[in-house]
Amino acid sequence: MKANQTGMTLIVKTITRLTVGLILLYGIYIVLHGHLSPGGGFPGGVIIALSFIHIMLAFGKDMAFKKLNQARASFFENLGAIIFLSVAIIGFAGGYFFLNFLSKGEPFSLFSAGTIPLYNIAICFKVAAGLFLIFVALVVLSRKEEE
Amino acid sequence: MIELHLLLLFMIVGAIVAVEVGDLISSVVAVGAVGLGLSLVxxxxxxxxxxxxxxxxxxxxxxILIRATIKRDLPLIKSGRWHFNTFSTLLFIVVFLLLAFISLHDLPGFGKPLLRVASNYLREGFLRTGSANLVTSVILDFRAYDTLGEATVxxxxxxxxxVVMRRIGRKKE
Structure with a gap:
């Protein structure tokens, strides 16, 4: 009974339980296919952040923090920045910053285009964790005092 | 091109509604309609x-806007020097349109860029990066410095x- 008191009604919770995994998978699909189809790291990351925000709106903040708490979100944000910069710095081994040092691969396949999928994944980590943190800071943390 | 002009008209009407409507939530919804119109554009x-x-x-x-404004009941300011505000707004609109009419003649036409580097990207982007999506090949290979700056922002x-919104500092264990 206690679990039902936070968040929205039972209808919203059931629909959320069915759809939130699909939203997360769609975000991951957009990130991984960023070099083949429209999309990329930024929109995919926003969609992944939206799936966690979906959980937070439907089930309340405790359930969402169980999936992704603030410390872990900051860790993922920093991890994304470090992956992005280190892939760029490894390019110095072959010549210059942001060198595309991996092989181009076969065009139109998932593992192609050298380092571009790695940059996409790094940006996805950064954007997903960063926008989730902004949402938490603007909506949850600023209300704690009023309650 | 007619659908583009219809969408622009819809966005302008939405923006005017967002400014003029009295309720805060209705204003947020109108701003959302403008954004969705921009996406269709x-x-x-x-x-x-x-x-x-x-x-x-x-x-x-x-x-974020709806969650932030749903419980707030901000008072709407009705009194004030509205004649002066309306007059100055209209004056600035006239000045802006006049300057735009003079200066927009010299801009290159729609879809005719002056820089030749863009056509270079279009020709060589696929061969040099192997990425089927040309936008990604530009923002993550040719112009990766821009993406680094965006990530920093x-x-x-x-x-x-x-830093600004956190009221309670993190305690050391």
Missing amino acids: FLVLKAPDLAITQLVVEILCLI LFTAVMGVM
């Missing part, structure tokens, strides 16, 4: 990457929001 202009980004960012902004924004 990108789709009409054949830029699906931008359309996806605009759509998802608009949804996120709408959620997002990082700084998150840090600033966390």
